[in-house]
Amino acid sequence: MAGLGRACLLIALAVCAYGIWASLYGVRRARPEFSASGRRCVYALAGVLTVAFAVLEVAFLSNDFAFNTVADTSSRTTPTFYRAAAVWSSQEGSLLLWAWLLSLWSSLALFLTRKRMRDVASYATAVLLGLAGFFISLMIFYATPFATTRPRPMEGAGLDPLLRFPTMMIHPPMLYSGYTLCTIPLAFGVGALLARRVDADWIKVVRRFAFAAWLFLGLGILLGARWSYAELGWGGYWGWDAVENASLMPWLTGTAFLHSLMIQEKRGMLKVWNVSLVLATGTLAIMGTFLVRSGVLNSIHAFGGATLGVPFVTLIGVLIGGSIYLVVSRRDVLRSEHRIDSLLSRESIFIANNLVLVALCFVIFWGTYFPLISEALNGREASVGPPWFDRYTVPLALVLVLLSGIGPVIAWRRATLANARRNFSVPLGVALLTLVALLAAGVTQKPFAIAMFCCAGFVLGSIGQEFVRGAAARRAMAGEPAPVALLSLVRRNRRRYGGYIVHLGMAVLFVGVAASSSFQHANELGLSPGQSTRVGSYTVRYLRPTATITPKYDRAHTGSTLSLGAILDVSRHGRHVATLQPSEGFYASPGGQGSVSSLIGGQPVSHISMDAGITRDVWSAIAPNIEAPSLQRIVMAGNSKLGPEEGIVAIALLAREYLRHPPQAQFHLIVSPLVMWIWIGGLIVLGGGLIAVWPSPSAVRRRVAVRVRSRAERDLVRA
Amino acid sequence: MNPARKRTARLIVALSAAVVLASALIYTSFSAASPALSPSQLVRQAQPGRSYQLTGTVVPGSVHRSGAVLDFSVQDRVGGTSIPVAYTGTVPDPFREGREVIVTVQRQSGLYVGERNSLITKCPSKFKTAPPGEKQNY
Amino acid sequence: MSVLVAVLIVVLVAAVVIVVSAPLRASRVRARVSRHDDLEAERDAKYREIRDAELDYRTGKLSREDYEAIDGELRAEAIQILDRIEAEER
Numbered sequence: 042m043a044g045l046g047r048a049c050l051l052i053a054l055a056v057c058a059y060g061i062w063a064s065l066y067g068v069r070r071a072r073p074e075f076s077a078s079g080r081r082c083v084y085a086l087a088g089v090l091t092v093a094f095a096v097l098e099v100a101f102l103s104n105d106f107a108f109n110t111v112a113d114t115s116s117r118t119t120p121t122f123y124r125a126a127a128v129w130s131s132q133e134g135s136l137l138l139w140a141w142l143l144s145l146w147s148s149l150a151l152f153l154t155r156k157r158m159r160d161v162a163s164y165a166t167a168v169l170l171g172l173a174g175f176f177i178s179l180m181i182f183y184a185t186p187f188a189t190t191r192p193r194p195m196e197g198a199g200l201d202p203l204l205r206f207p208t209m210m211i212h213p214p215m216l217y218s219g220y221t222l223c224t225i226p227l228a229f230g231v232g233a234l235l236a237r238r239v240d241a242d243w244i245k246v247v248r249r250f251a252f253a254a255w256l257f258l259g260l261g262i263l264l265g266a267r268w269s270y271a272e273l274g275w276g277g278y279w280g281w282d283a284v285e286n287a288s289l290m291p292w293l294t295g296t297a298f299l300h301s302l303m304i305q306e307k308r309g310m311l312k313v314w315n316v317s318l319v320l321a322t323g324t325l326a327i328m329g330t331f332l333v334r335s336g337v338l339n340s341i342h343a344f345g346g347a348t349l350g351v352p353f354v355t356l357i358g359v360l361i362g363g364s365i366y367l368v369v370s371r372r373d374v375l376r377s378e379h380r381i382d383s384l385l386s387r388e389s390i391f392i393a394n395n396l397v398l399v400a401l402c403f404v405i406f407w408g409t410y411f412p413l414i415s416e417a418l419n420g421r422e423a424s425v426g427p428p429w430f431d432r433y434t435v436p437l438a439l440v441l442v443l444l445s446g447i448g449p450v451i452a453w454r455r456a457t458l459a460n461a462r463r464n465f466s467v468p469l470g471v472a473l474l475t476l477v478a479l480l481a482a483g484v485t486q487k488p489f490a491i492a493m494f495c496c497a498g499f500v501l502g503s504i505g506q507e508f509v510r511g512a513a514a515r516r517a518m519a520g521e522p523a524p525v526a527l528l529s530l531v532r533r534n535r536r537r538y539g540g541y542i543v544h545l546g547m548a549v550l551f552v553g554v555a556a557s558s559s560f561q562h563a564n565e566l567g568l569s570p571g572q573s574t575r576v577g578s579y580t581v582r583y584l585r586p587t588a589t590i591t592p593k594y595d596r597a598h599t600g601s602t603l604s605l606g607a608i609l610d611v612s613r614h615g616r617h618v619a620t621l622q623p624s625e626g627f628y629a630s631p632g633g634q635g636s637v638s639s640l641i642g643g644q645p646v647s648h649i650s651m652d653a654g655i656t657r658d659v660w661s662a663i664a665p666n667i668e669a670p671s672l673q674r675i676v677m678a679g680n681s682k683l684g685p686e687e688g689i690v691a692i693a694l695l696a697r698e699y700l701r702h703p704p705q706a707q708f709h710l711i712v713s714p715l716v717m718w719i720w721i722g723g724l725i726v727l728g729g730g731l732i733a734v735w736p737s738p739s740a741v742r743r744r745v746a747v748r749v750r751s752r753a754e755r756d757l758v759r760a
Numbered sequence: 761m762n763p764a765r766k767r768t769a770r771l772i773v774a775l776s777a778a779v780v781l782a783s784a785l786i787y788t789s790f791s792a793a794s795p796a797l798s799p800s801q802l803v804r805q806a807q808p809g810r811s812y813q814l815t816g817t818v819v820p821g822s823v824h825r826s827g828a829v830l831d832f833s834v835q836d837r838v839g840g841t842s843i844p845v846a847y848t849g850t851v852p853d854p855f856r857e858g859r860e861v862i863v864t865v866q867r868q869s870g871l872y873v874g875e876r877n878s879l880i881t882k883c884p885s886k887f888k889t890a891p892p893g894e895k896q897n898y
Numbered sequence: 899m900s901v902l903v904a905v906l907i908v909v910l911v912a913a914v915v916i917v918v919s920a921p922l923r924a925s926r927v928r929a930r931v932s933r934h935d936d937l938e939a940e941r942d943a944k945y946r947e948i949r950d951a952e953l954d955y956r957t958g959k960l961s962r963e964d965y966e967a968i969d970g971e972l973r974a975e976a977i978q979i980l981d982r983i984e985a986e987e988r
Contacts, residue, residue: 044900048907056914077921085914092910157935241939275850275877306943380767400778404785411789412796423793424813426864426878433785452959453950454968460959507957514956534953536946565849567828646853664851668825707828709850 042096043108046187049093050180053140056082056089057174061167068163068236076163080151083166086173087144094141097128097186107193110134110186116199118629126210133186135213139330140176142214143169143221146253150225154246161243164232165225172224172327175356183352199629212264216288219258220326223291225250226298227323227360230316234367237374239316244306247319248299252734254322255295256727262288263723274647274662276563276711278719281430286409287329290402294322297398300391307453308388309378313368314395316375320364325402328357332409383455390448397441404433435489439496442551445544446500449507464506471502490559497548504541511538531732539733543726550722556715557658563712567705570607577712579618579659582610586665586703587624588696590689601626602640603692604648605665605699607706611652619652623663623708635680636688641667641695653717660711669704794864799834800841806867811875814843814865820857834861847874854881937983944976 060082067075097108101124106112114134115127129138147169154162180186226247233239233247265285270278279285298318305311331353368375381388407414408425416422450464475498479491508527511534515526531538562577573582587606606624610617626648627641634642645667652659666672672695679691796813797805806812814834819842822833828848835842837860845865855861864878951972955965 042903044903045906048903049910052907052911052914056918059918074921074924078918081918081920085917088917089910089914238936240936241943242936244943245939274853307947396774396778400781403782407785407789411793415790415793415795421795423790423795425789425793429789429792432788450959452954452964453947455964456954456959457961457964460961464958510957511953514953517956534949537950537953565828644854644856666825707825 042100042105043187043189046093046096047185049089049096050177050185050187053086053089053093054174054177054181056086057170057177060086060170061174064163064166064170068160073159076159076166079163079166079170080155082170083144083147083151086170087141087148090137090141090144093186094128094137097134097137098125101125101128104197105193106195106197107189107191108186109188109190112190112194112197114198116197119197119199122207123210129213129217131186133180133184133188135217136176136180136184137186138214139217139221140173140180142217143173143176143224146218146221146225147173147228150229150250153249158238158242158246160236161229161232161238164235165228168228168231169224172228175352179352212261212268215257215264216261219254219261219288220291220330222250222254222257223295223326224323226254226319227326230319230323231363231367234316234371234374237371239312239374241306244302248302249734251295251298251302251319251322252730254326255292255299256730258288258292258295258326259723259730260727262292263720263727267720270716271651272649274649274664274709276649276660276662276709276713278716281405281408281427283409284329284333286405287325287332290405290409291322291325291329293398293402293405294318294325297395297402298322301395304388304391308381310380311392312375312377313372316368317364320360320368324357324360324364327353327360331357385451385456385458385461387448387451387453387456390444390451394441394444394448397437397444401434401437401441404437405430438551439489439492442493442496442500442548445547446496446503448544449503449541467506468499468502471505472496472499474498484560487559490555493551493555497552500544500548504545507541508538533737535735535737536733539729539731539735542729542732544729546722546725546727546729548722549725550719553715553718553720553722557713557719561711561713564710565708567707569705570703574708574710576659576710579611579613579712581621581659581661581708581710582612583706583708584608584610586700586706587622588699589624590692590696601628601646602689603627603695605663605667605696606648607663607665607708609650609661609708611659619659621650621652621659621661623650623661624648625663625665625667627667635676636683636685637676637679637691637695639685640688640692641676655717657712657714658716660713662709664707664709665699666704666706671698671702671704796862798836799843800836802843802865802872803841806872808867808869811864811866813862814845814872815860815862816843817860818855818857823857834863843872845872845874847879849874849877849879851879852881855879934983934986937979937986941976941979941983944972944979948972948976 060079062079063075063082064079067073067077067079097110099105100108100111101115102121104111104115104117104124110131110133111127114131115124119127128134147166151162151166151169229243229247229250233243262285265288266278269280270276298315301311301315301318305315331350381392383389408430412422412424446468450468451461472495475495476491479494484491508530511530512523512526515521515530516523519526519529521529562579564574564576564581566574568574568583570583570585573580575581585608587604587608589604589606590602604624604626606622609621609623611619611621624647626646628644628646629640629642647662647664649660649662651661675691675694675698679688679694683691794811794813796815799814799816802812802814816834816836819833819835822831822842822844824831830847830851831844832847833842833844845863847863859881862880864875865872866875867873948969951960951965951968954960955962960968
């Protein structure tokens with residue numbers, strides 16, 4: 042079956058090559074049948090890669106260890122769910138996933154545009170097939186998923202236990218969907234420039250794909266942060282790690298693009314800016330993929346050997362150079378039709394928002410690639426840490442939130458100054474109220490956090506005012522009762538009110554971030570049973586140790602042989618709040634020396650225990666001292682005296698010893714306020730985005746069209 | 761001032777502001793950065809009081825915990841000079857002997873003290889084939 | 899490589915060739931690169947602008963004079979687009 046997989050890759054490469062030629066030939070010689078053939082190549086590619094992916098999936102699910110990648114990342118004892126997802130835990134497998142997702146999204150995009158923008162779509166097809174061909178070539182020549190070893194091994198190395206969490210398994214496909222979706226606007230941007238058509242139709246088509254990319258990338262980032270916080274043992278959700286930043290950068294430029302596209306739609310300006318943004322987003326997405334794959338930057342995620350570095354750098358160089366050339370050579374097509382009417386207009390606020398987002402992206406870019414930059418400039422590799430990032434991103438984030446509160450109050454094209462001034466009173470009032478409430482509650486330190494809370498209050502007031510006034514206007518126009526008015530208001534003005542909901546969600550998210558980072562209480566210390574400690578206003582008491590053996594009793598269902606942990610009682614002001622059960626799982630290591638070490642000598646994984654609440658999270662992690670002499674004695678005795686299948690006896694003794702005489706364990710305890718609002722805010726953002734982009738019922742559009750036309754003609758006759 | 765001149769003036773102001781901010785950013789990054797050094801480089805170049813990012817592999821047999829402090833030694837990836845580090849703070853799950861780590865250290869009176877919570881262990885090489893000892897082919 | 903795999907590969911290649919060459923074998927595909935889609939998109943965008951301006955006025959962001967001025971401009975621009983659509987259809 043590996044042969045089928047290999048053949049699929051070769052067929053796929055051939056399809057890409059032919060498709061590129063056919064699309065370009067079709068559009069340049071006005072032979073639409075060749076363009077159509079080129080488009081069908083994308084569909085065929087999706088089919089072929091689906092077969093290849095299926096071959097690999099089946100190999101994993103059926104434990105076919107002849108496949109090297111299956112033997113490296115899976116084993117008979119790996120649970121089925123993780124076996125299925127282990128496909129993309131390896132370099133080769135994730136390349137296949139990337140190419141497959143690219144082919145699927147490209148097929149969808151080209152199918153949806155098959156009847157329009159034929160010239161642009163043909164060029165876009167060529168670009169997408171080129172990218173797909175690049176990844177397929179990587180698989181054929183550098184890292185093939187279908188390499189086999191004969192004779193077939195009996196057992197595999199097993200999935201890294203660090204990855205045995207459900208969210209971790211969904212995270213790569215979600216993020217890769219985001220990255221690959223970013224390449225579709227890129228392809229259509231290149232196509233538009235080549236075809237010399239950057240017009241209203243292009244805007245309509247590109248906006249949809251850019252939004253899909255924004256949605257999936259945003260979801261991927263949110264899931265990654267959630268996974269980092271809820272599953273990993275460090276208790277944070279964002280560390281300014283290179284790979285985290287790599288996914289954030291295209292999301293920022295994508296957000297900027299979604300805003301500035303509206304200005305191009307209304308005023309026919311910012312065309313150069315927009316195509317640059319769309320090309321930058323796609324390029325940043327490819328750079329993000331490169332960062333994760335190549336290990337070029339020191340990071341927790343730095344996987345992959347150096348072999349992939351050169352091809353990726355070449356691709357990125359081609360993308361950047363090509364983009365600059367295209368924009369410069371097509372600048373006549375990109376000339377602005379109009380100018381901004383007035384500084385006091387929503388268009389200006391959008392431009393300001395764009396500048397802040399791009400500034401944020403630049404800061405993060407600089408900080409992330411700084412090791413490479415400093416090495417190039419003065420020969421020494423140096424890196425900047427989270428404090429540097431925070432110093433610049435926090436003020437920018439404040440300005441961003443503030444702008445999102447100012448925007449709703451200002452009209453399009455040109456606002457009336459007197460009205461604008463009046464409309465600011467409610468938002469300012471809410472901000473002031475927030476400040477007074479905070480000061481009265483005794484929150485006087487952490488000026489940045491307080492500033493963020495006030496800005497969020499400002500946004501809440503501004504958006505709330507918009508909903509209230511909009512509903513009132515609706516009632517005046519159509520006489521609907523208040524709840525119906527609110528609903529039909531949103532339905533008829535999805536883009537505006539969906540956008541307001543997105544901004545509200547962002548404000549909530551930033552409130553959660555500000556609160557949980559500025560007002561956190563943490564404690565790291567050793568405790569023995571019976572001891573307790575204070576974290577903030579909470580008291581945590583180590584009640585008794587826990588020890589569970591074998592996968593059958595492993596709560597987390599991750600296949601660990603032995604789990605050592607603790608039961609903690611959390612109380613506040615004498616009242617019981619929660620019971621936490623953090624533990625550390627010790628996994629099998631197939632080549633371990635000795636029967637006991639082979640059962641628990643593998644990499645340990647911390648299973649944190651958390652009590653999540655609306656106002657705060659209480660988070661705990663434990664590092665039990667398995668190196669304690671009393672326990673190590675048992676391990677060493679078992680290694681030397683017990684046979685290969687008898688190690689489990691020593692494990693039982695270990696568990697018993699740990700329960701009877703638990704050595705002091707290291708605990709990491711954190712109380713973070715308002716963390717849950719980060720996730721809630723994120724979901725509000727995504728929900729608002731969906732509302733904004735949902736197509737309005739066409740009946741509404743037709744009715745408006747008829748009314749506009751007749752009124753327009755009447756006005757013209759009068760004038 | 762006619763509109764065109766106003767627009768040009770605004771553009772110049774905006775660009776100047778951007779250049780000033782970018783320069784501030786770039787300047788502070790160089791002074792705030794900690795250079796990444798291997799143990800052999802660190803031994804030669806370390807100045808007391810400055811932070812450095814030490815990268816290397818954990819020397820097998822060197823890991824000891826005494827209370828809240830974790831002592832371990834870091835050696836060059838290719839072997840050779842090794843440096844003892846005293847570290848307090850979160851220890852990432854993948855940390856073990858033979859793994860590649862990055863830890864921010866400062867030289868204090870002859871000892872290397874790890875900065876709190878700065879220890880990063882590279883995710884084990886899922887993408888490289890396991891060394892022969894860890895795989896069993898029957 | 900087993901016979902089954904060989905057969906599957908042949909089937910796959912055949913399927914790909916058939917799908918990809920279908921347009922080349924079919925009768926001539928008519929394709930007008932017209933500006934119609936583009937003009938319709940412009941028109942829809944302009945209608946949306948007119949509705950937005952009205953909502954801006956009704957939620958108190960514009961004075962009556964400003965609103966009527968902007969509304970007039972937008973409707974004039976809309977008429978221009980409608981005229982261009984009609985010219986295209988002829």
